[in-house]
């Protein structure tokens with residue numbers, strides 16, 4: 001199978017700005033690989049280097065084991081779909097899709113056939129003669145996708161391709177795009193700053209920060225087993241508790257919070273001293289006030305938000321911290337009220353409590369955000 005991308009120590013500097021800071025990633029053939037990170041972390045720059053629009057300052061880009069440093073963009077067998085579709089408004093759909101084929105030696109008949117096939121793939125059969133300017137945003141994005149796919153690239157690079165669409169259409173297209181990728185087996189390198197999008201679509205996600213890959217893994221891994229607070233925070237709601245790690249019991253970490261003791265099984269269970277423990281909202285149990293047992297914490301409901309499929313409950317706990325709890329709406333009336341001021345007990349299961357080492361990153365205000373290199377496995 002073809003379409004493997006490997007980045008080795010890839011670096012790009014623009015003058016003093018280090019946009020990409022020595023990243024190592026392997027994108028297996030046929031995978032949906034996502035680079036996720038906040039604005040300015042170097043996603044687009046990385047993509048542009050793979051595409052050949054930008055020359056690396058250092059490091060290597062390997063496409064199917066071949067170093068492509070000296071290969072010009074149009075000969076890389078890689079294609080890009082951008083956030084702005086950049087269609088030719090005066091050309092019709094077929095004309096836009098066929099544009100890239102002009103440079104291939106095809107008969108008119110062959111060209112028409114290929115355009116037809118790819119339009120069926122993106123569910124735009126019958127739109128051949130429609131002008132690009134007469135299409136909706138979602139349809140335009142599909143034409144842009146078809147235009148890239150008709151060239152049968154080994155690797156398709158997508159830079160926030162759904163960014164300009166409204167939420168509903170965006171979700172529909174996420175599902176479609178993922179299904180399409182699975183069918184055609186082309187390697188997708190997808191860039192987004194939307195964590196939900198990354199989790200739902202990808203086979204693997206690389207979480208980027210300040211030009212580096214902070215953690216790479218399956219969506220489940222980066223969500224369930226974040227190695228740093230940054231990753232935990234970036235991938236959705238995470239509750240952080242300030243605790244004191246005081247010892248060990250049956251290879252679980254013993255944490256103290258006020259006069260209470262908790263056991264934690266996940267993360268850096270060897271760490272000691274003041275640190276943070278993390279738990280996802282959906283892993284916290286809400287019990288009636290005074291419920292007995294270990295790993296329990298009293299609190300007071302401050303707010304309960306009905307979200308349709310679930311409730312988000314904000315509970316102020318001992319020590320003053322606010323924890324967010326997600327409860328699925330199972331159609332049954334709740335056995336106890338959730339009005340503001342209701343005292344409750346929260347259960348934090350040991351296998352859901354993760355000990356995080358504090359980020360080694362400096363606080364805001366440090367010189368130009370220079371940071372020590374993070375350990376990347």
Ligand SMILES: Nc1ncnc2c1ncn2[C@@H]1O[C@H](COP(=O)(O)OP(=O)(O)OP(=O)(O)O)[C@@H](O)[C@H]1O
Nearest residue numbers: 014017018019038039040041042043044045046193
């Ligand atoms: N041509 C350039 N000249 C100078 N600096 C640049 C250039 N292109 C990008 N940068 C800088 O490099 C860093 C990474 O930019 P990049 O566009 O890769 O970020 P990004 O992760 O794609 O962000 P966004 O989510 O906002 O698109 C930023 O600090 C940016 O200002």
Ligand SMILES: [Mg+2]
Nearest residue numbers: 043044045159
């Ligand atoms: Mg970008």
